[in-house]
Structure formats: structure tokens, C-alpha cells
Amino acid sequence: MKPLKVNKRIILGPGPSSANPDVLKSMSNPILGYLDPDFFKILDEVRESLKNLYRTKDHAFALSGSGSSGMEAGLTCLAERGDKVIVCAYGYFCERQILMAERLGLEIIPLRSEWGKQMDPSLLEDALKQHPDTKLVVATHAETSTGVLQNIEELGKIVSKSDALFMIDCVTSIAGTEILFDDWNIDFAYSGSQKCLASPPGLSPCAMSEKAYQYIKNRKTKPSSWYLDLSLVNDYWGSEHVPQYTVAVSSIYALYESLRLLDEEGIENRWNRHKVNAEKLRAGLTEIELNLPISPNDRLDQLTVVTKPDHIDDVEFRNKLIYDYNIEIGRGLGDFAGKVFRIGLMGESCKSEYVDQILDVFRKEI
Amino acid sequence: MKPLKVNKRIILGPGPSSANPDVLKSMSNPILGYLDPDFFKILDEVRESLKNLYRTKDHAFALSGSGSSGMEAGLTCLAERGDKVIVCAYGYFCERQILMAERLGLEIIPLRSEWGKQMDPSLLEDALKQHPDTKLVVATHAETSTGVLQNIEELGKIVSKSDALFMIDCVTSIAGTEILFDDWNIDFAYSGSQKCLASPPGLSPCAMSEKAYQYIKNRKTKPSSWYLDLSLVNDYWGSEHVPQYTVAVSSIYALYESLRLLDEEGIENRWNRHKVNAEKLRAGLTEIELNLPISPNDRLDQLTVVTKPDHIDDVEFRNKLIYDYNIEIGRGLGDFAGKVFRIGLMGESCKSEYVDQILDVFRKEI
Known part of the structure; x- marks a missing residue:
């Protein structure tokens, strides 16, 4: 070779988009152990910065995986086999959510609407009336297959009148447009490091509400995935730093730098x-x-x-x-x-x- | 910040261990798209080098995730809910395999033997006689919780007399000691980039037999995980490069460099x-x-x-x-x-x- x-x-x-050269250079830093006290300091700063970026008081962390790993983590953790899930479907990545939900044995209510247009929120209102036992509503903020931004605030208002949890895809929107996690009643949001954050691909920065965390801790069955169990990931990123798997240390350095540059700009x-x-x-x-x-x-x-x-x-x-x-x-x-x-x-x-x-x-x- | x-x-x-400084520096290279023809050339060289490292004629690739993502991918793909799986359990990471298998709804036959000792292969022989309908046998090559190397060749001979697939954990053994994937009758092996390969954590280099690939393609139900579906990952790494998710491009650069240094040494x-x-x-x-x-x-x-x-x-x-x-x-x-x-x-x-x-x-x- x-x-x-x-x-x-x-x-x-x-996507992926180019990464900032300083961000790339940060990965030349020596490896620290994933349980090293020095690494915990870096992790804590990344977590607080992500909470600020998502505008949440609750939880934030990054999965060691692509944006799609965030998508699958949410679907795996926020509903149990047989549970009703509404997927707002208006593009290719919404269809990927449906593919994943099918494999997980969820009962999917697909709200398909025209590609290339914003979804009419009344569709969701009607669907929730028809299916009051819905456990989870899923929507994509910025669909890269169509170039359409959806009105998540409006959808969040509708979901908040039901008992369902609300999950959104922010892979393309994070750091590129406003996201107000708490104000928009979101329970779980996943994104990717490789777009507006100007980091390399490999991490999925997420935010999670306390309600979603408690749901995962108390659901009848454990999520089928241990690797993507958001409560375990959150416990590692939390103040106790409970060990789970060896995280992608260099990618965390890169995310740190990209969040610092975002702060600077x-x-x-x-x-x-x-x-x-x-x-x-x-x-x-x-x-x-x-x-x-x-x-x-x-x-x-x-x-x-x-x-x-x-x-x-x-x-x-x-x-x-x-x-x-x-x-x-x-x-x-x-x-x-x-x-x-x-x-x-x-x-x-x-x-x-x-x-x-x-x-x-x-x-x-x- | x-x-x-x-x-x-x-x-x-x-683990993780330190990474080679040249490997770390390689991540300063600019990002390429995960469908860029230049990136495919890098991917192809990494794949061939991994095939050579594992000594397999069949398939090799790296998951964008930690070694534990490789563990979960194998358990998710190589057996279906309710299938019988024998886990040779003699350490902490074997117990993690059992935890994951439980979440996936597999019927686990745990072959627990003393921590700190090699397992007596006759245990496996007996278990397979008692459970001839076993679909998968799982063993760990180098258990870092005990510091014991297991005789995978011997276990592979026993499994090959049954209809079961054989999966092994090579997280710590890869590049540190001999692995003969084809000769030892292994169907799936996963490892980590962050130990004897001297790369940062974040990738799980794997090998997969054609038999395992065909099994996944033809199983009754699709694997519950889309992200960890080894047939999809393999199709992206194969000559057709069928898109799946955005892989961790910079980590692949690092793996390339670490394989090149391994070749040099x-x-x-x-x-x-x-x-x-x-x-x-x-x-x-x-x-x-x-x-x-x-x-x-x-x-x-x-x-x-x-x-x-x-x-x-x-x-x-x-x-x-x-x-x-x-x-x-x-x-x-x-x-x-x-x-x-x-x-x-x-x-x-x-x-x-x-x-x-x-x-x-x-x-x-x-």
C-alpha cells in the first residue's frame, strides 16, 4: 500500500460536506482513554455545548455512528414492538425511518404527503385523533432529498396535545437553521457531525428530553439494541460517566473543535x-x-x-x-x-x- | 470554549490504546464524499488488506462504530428471534454478548466456564450434541477481562461438524496474534480499530463468510437493525458500492494508514x-x-x-x-x-x- x-x-x-481544516487537525491529538478524567472534561464541555446548540435543559450526547444510527436509536428506544408510530413521510429519509420501523416490528402509520412541499399539519392532527394510542410521532426537519424545511414547531404543538413522544431528524438542520428543542416540545432529536457542523462524518449529536429518558428506563422490554440504547449512552455522557462502549475519541475531539468554531462565529x-x-x-x-x-x-x-x-x-x-x-x-x-x-x-x-x-x-x- | x-x-x-502519530495525522486529509470514486479506491484497498489480515477469501469491511457495534451486528444478523445460540462465556465481554442476545430475543445456551482459564472444548461438543438445532455459536478469541487466549481453531472444528454458524470476537486479537478466518471455519469475526491496529477507536473491522452473507440475504425476517445489517454494509464495501449510510470517512483514512504501517512492519x-x-x-x-x-x-x-x-x-x-x-x-x-x-x-x-x-x-x- x-x-x-x-x-x-x-x-x-x-453530505458529507467538507470539514474545517482546524477541526481535522484536532484529530492529530493523542488518544485518551474513554474513562480518563481528562477525557471526561472534554466530554462534559461537548455535552453542555450541544445542550446549548439544541436549546435544551435536559440531555445531550453524541452517538459513535452516522446520522442514521441516531435515526435507528430513536426508533429502537422510543417505542416497543407492536406500538403505533406515526411517521410524517415526505422524502427519502422519511422512507428510511419507515424501513427501520418495519424491521423493529412497530405498527407504522405512514403520513405520506407530496415530495417537495411542506406537510399540511392538519394531516397529523387528524391522524392523532384517529390513533389516540400513538406512542411516537416522527418527523424530519430538513429533508435533503427534497430541499424542504418543515414546520416542526407547528407539528410539536399538535403532538404535545397527545400522549405521544416526538422525535425529529436534524441531520441537515443542526447549526444551519434554528432548532428550539424544549420550546418545540421535542423529545428526541438526532443529527450528524458532517454537515453544518463542519466536522467529519462518524458522530450523531443528539438531544433527549427527561421524559424520553424516563420512558426508556421504565419501558416494559429493554430496547432490542444495546449499542443504540439511548439511556446507556446518556448515562455515559452524564455526570456519573457509567462505562458503555469505547467511544470514537478522535471524533469527539473534532466535534469539540467544531462546536468551539461555531461559538466563535x-x-x-x-x-x-x-x-x-x-x-x-x-x-x-x-x-x-x-x-x-x-x-x-x-x-x-x-x-x-x-x-x-x-x-x-x-x-x-x-x-x-x-x-x-x-x-x-x-x-x-x-x-x-x-x-x-x-x-x-x-x-x-x-x-x-x-x-x-x-x-x-x-x-x-x- | x-x-x-x-x-x-x-x-x-x-483499550483504547495509543494510536500511531502518522495514523492520527492521516485524518487531517480533506473529506471525500462516501460515494466519491476516489474514496471507493481507498475503500477497496482497505477491504483487500482486511481480507488479507483475516486470511479470508470471502468478505471484509469496517462498521462505523465501536467493537461492540460489531458484536451486536453479528448477533442481530446471524440468528432470528427465538433461534438457539450457544455463547461460550468465560469473561466480561462474553457476558456482554449474552446481554445483547437477550435483548434480541434469542434463545441463549450460555456455556459458562471458569474465568481466567481456557474453555474445555468438550463443553461445546456436548452442548451441540444436546442442541443440534443450534443456529449460531459465539466465542471470544482474546478476553481482555481475563487475559486469556482461547483455542478458536479447536472450537471451529467442533462447530463445523454442526449446521451452526460460528462467530468470534477478535477485538483484542486482531493484528496482535494469528487469526485464520477460513481455515478455522469462522463465519463472522468482528474487531476494533483501537488496539493492535494502532488506529483511533470508532471502527469495527470485520470478516464475513459467503455462507453468512447468504444466510442474512435469505433469512425469513430481515435483521431488526438496518444500521448494523451486515449484508447492507457488505454491499456498500463490495464492488457495486451500493449506498447505505455516510461512513466515517476520516476513520477510514486512519484505518488505511494503520493497515499500511502493519504491512510495512x-x-x-x-x-x-x-x-x-x-x-x-x-x-x-x-x-x-x-x-x-x-x-x-x-x-x-x-x-x-x-x-x-x-x-x-x-x-x-x-x-x-x-x-x-x-x-x-x-x-x-x-x-x-x-x-x-x-x-x-x-x-x-x-x-x-x-x-x-x-x-x-x-x-x-x-
Whole structure:
């Protein structure tokens, strides 16, 4: 094997995004034991910073796994086999939640609504009336398959009138747009380190309400997964640091640094950077007469969906971008497969100069 | 938050161990997309190197999770709810396998035998005769709670006469001692990146037989875990690179580098380094009249168990080592709790100079 050599790509896909160089460098720090008192200090700071980021008074931690491990952890822990779960389904990652819930033996009420639009909250209101015994409601904040931001606050109000727990996917929204965990009545939120946080992939930063924690501690059967048991993970990240598994120490260093840089930039400034660059991208794409199928009211700043012109070959075009321009953009998924491109501007990849570069390429090649 | 500053520890515990500085540095490389053709080349080289390391013609990959995620993946995928599973149990991590299997609704036949000794293979022979409908047999190669190496070749011969699949834990043995996956009739083996491979924690490098892969593809019900579905992980690592989740890209860079360094050192030399340093440590401990409770025939080179003298306080002593000498050693677990210390010499932590340092400290402080 030859020594590793990696070309620098401009990653403008749906994720992972580029990581900040200082964050990457932080992983050169020597390993500490996962029960070392020095490591606990780092862990405690990461936990408090995540609580602040999610705006919760309750619990926060990061799973040693991808965003999908957070998704599965929530579904595994917050309902028992046979329990009724409502999944608000309006994109590819919502469908992944359904796939996972099926494997776990949950009774799924899928609330399927049109891809590329915000869901009508009355759908959820009706479903909860029809199924008052629902144990869990699941929704995705920012669906990268459609580029739509959902109104979680509104959905949370509806769920709070029922006995159900409320779980949301924040993989793409975390640090890119406002999340108010406590105020929006959320019980469990999972995200990923590799998007607006500008860290490498490998961690799923989560927040959990005390109500959800107590539910897991007191459910009739233990969650089928020990690795993804959120109460065990929480007990390791809590003040007692009860040992569970060996966490990804270097990835925690990276998350620490990315949270520190976020703090330095200021959360509102980070959100604003995502907004400004997305607006610039959308204006540029419109100027070169490309169609943006998502309504302005529903659009996500972190990911822009643009209709592929008929005369362009999907795979050939994206390969040309990689090989000739060193730029990665995303393909369409599910209902949007072969019909759109997806351009992500997240975290370290969310830069005005990259917007200029991708617009230049589109002008030349389309 | 202040910029991250991490003190360098001499980690002589049961794991994680120190990582090689070049391996850590490799994580400063820029992120590539998990579907980037350049990343696939890296992935392919890691896969082939792991196949070679495990000595298998079939499949290899790394899970984005700790060694325990590999443990749970095997138990989740290689048996269905209600199936009979024999767990050879002679230590703390074998008991973790039982905990996980219970949560998954498997029917467990625990073959408990004395901690600190090799298991008598006839126990397994008898159990398989008594339970010819056993679907899976689970054993741990190197148990870090006891410091005992088990005769997996012998157990594999016995399992191969039955219809059961054979799964082994190689978390501590990988790259520290010989493993012959195909010759020993193993169907699934999981390990960890953070011990004799000298990588940071966060990946579980695995090998899987074609028989196990076909079993998972054709079982009656899908594995309850999508994240840990070994057939999906294998399909992503295979030549088609079917997307599953966003893998821990930087950790894969680290694993690549650690496999390259292993190749450079030579696998037999790496095993020998573990043997030579363990012998030096054991000789030194014996010289200062400390008791090594594990019989010389059963001893593991990667981890040495030493009886705690009565006049020494367990917690106080280990804290003194951390705060005064910057050295971490392990505590006793389960049956050995409070009775022993565990000294690991694994991967980057397996150095002659560290043996000298820990012996010096023991001479002074005991």
C-alpha cells in the first residue's frame, strides 16, 4: 500500500460536506482513554455545548455512528414492538425511518404527503385523533432529498396535545437553521457531525428530553439494541460517566473543535451565512434560467434542488463535474431520481466563492 | 470554549490504546464524499488488506462504530428471534454478548466456564450434541477481562461438524496474534480499530463468510437493525458500492494508514513484538514478586493480568499512576473486580520503553 494521498474536493452534495481544516487537525491529538478524567472534561464541555446548540435543559450526547444510527436509536428506544408510530413521510429519509420501523416490528402509520412541499399539519392532527394510542410521532426537519424545511414547531404543538413522544431528524438542520428543542416540545432529536457542523462524518449529536429518558428506563422490554440504547449512552455522557462502549475519541475531539468554531462565529451568524449563500446560489441559478421546483416558502438554505434540463445526461454531467472541475454535487433520490440535481451549501462547504465556482461551471456546461 | 489541548498519556489499559502519530495525522486529509470514486479506491484497498489480515477469501469491511457495534451486528444478523445460540462465556465481554442476545430475543445456551482459564472444548461438543438445532455459536478469541487466549481453531472444528454458524470476537486479537478466518471455519469475526491496529477507536473491522452473507440475504425476517445489517454494509464495501449510510470517512483514512504501517512492519513481526514485550513485562512483574494468576499456557500477549497486593488500594493506586506518572492501566472487571490490575501492551502502546516505565513505577509504588 502506498502512503495515503487525498485530493481536495469541493463538496457541494447533500453530505458529507467538507470539514474545517482546524477541526481535522484536532484529530492529530493523542488518544485518551474513554474513562480518563481528562477525557471526561472534554466530554462534559461537548455535552453542555450541544445542550446549548439544541436549546435544551435536559440531555445531550453524541452517538459513535452516522446520522442514521441516531435515526435507528430513536426508533429502537422510543417505542416497543407492536406500538403505533406515526411517521410524517415526505422524502427519502422519511422512507428510511419507515424501513427501520418495519424491521423493529412497530405498527407504522405512514403520513405520506407530496415530495417537495411542506406537510399540511392538519394531516397529523387528524391522524392523532384517529390513533389516540400513538406512542411516537416522527418527523424530519430538513429533508435533503427534497430541499424542504418543515414546520416542526407547528407539528410539536399538535403532538404535545397527545400522549405521544416526538422525535425529529436534524441531520441537515443542526447549526444551519434554528432548532428550539424544549420550546418545540421535542423529545428526541438526532443529527450528524458532517454537515453544518463542519466536522467529519462518524458522530450523531443528539438531544433527549427527561421524559424520553424516563420512558426508556421504565419501558416494559429493554430496547432490542444495546449499542443504540439511548439511556446507556446518556448515562455515559452524564455526570456519573457509567462505562458503555469505547467511544470514537478522535471524533469527539473534532466535534469539540467544531462546536468551539461555531461559538466563535456565533450561531446566528452561522445561520445567516447559510441563508445568504443559498440566496446567492438560487438567484444565480434563476439567472441562467434553471428551474427551482421547491416553492420559496418551503426552501431549505442548506440544500437547493434544481431541475435537470432535458438535454443533460444525469450521470455524465455529475462525473464531468468531479473529473474536470473537482466538484461534487448530488443526484436526485426516490421520486426525484434522474430529474434533479441537489446542491448542498453546508458548514465548511458553504462559501461565497464556491457558489461562484458552481455557477460558472453551470454556465459553461449547461 | 478554549482551543482543545490534550496531554499525551501512556495508555497501558485494556483499550483504547495509543494510536500511531502518522495514523492520527492521516485524518487531517480533506473529506471525500462516501460515494466519491476516489474514496471507493481507498475503500477497496482497505477491504483487500482486511481480507488479507483475516486470511479470508470471502468478505471484509469496517462498521462505523465501536467493537461492540460489531458484536451486536453479528448477533442481530446471524440468528432470528427465538433461534438457539450457544455463547461460550468465560469473561466480561462474553457476558456482554449474552446481554445483547437477550435483548434480541434469542434463545441463549450460555456455556459458562471458569474465568481466567481456557474453555474445555468438550463443553461445546456436548452442548451441540444436546442442541443440534443450534443456529449460531459465539466465542471470544482474546478476553481482555481475563487475559486469556482461547483455542478458536479447536472450537471451529467442533462447530463445523454442526449446521451452526460460528462467530468470534477478535477485538483484542486482531493484528496482535494469528487469526485464520477460513481455515478455522469462522463465519463472522468482528474487531476494533483501537488496539493492535494502532488506529483511533470508532471502527469495527470485520470478516464475513459467503455462507453468512447468504444466510442474512435469505433469512425469513430481515435483521431488526438496518444500521448494523451486515449484508447492507457488505454491499456498500463490495464492488457495486451500493449506498447505505455516510461512513466515517476520516476513520477510514486512519484505518488505511494503520493497515499500511502493519504491512510495512510485517504481520509476523507485529505478533512477535507483542510476544516479546509481554514476556518482558511478565518477567519483570514476577521479579518484583507480583502474582500472575493466568496459567502460562492460556496467557494473552496483549493484556497481562496481575493480582493486586492486599495493601494497595485499587482506585487510589490507578489514580496515582494517572496523575503522578501520566500512565493509564486497567481495573478488574466482573469476577476480577477489585482483585487485579490489567496491563495492556497493544499496537502503538506495545513498546519496550513503556514496559520499563511501568515496571519502574510498580517497583516504586508497591
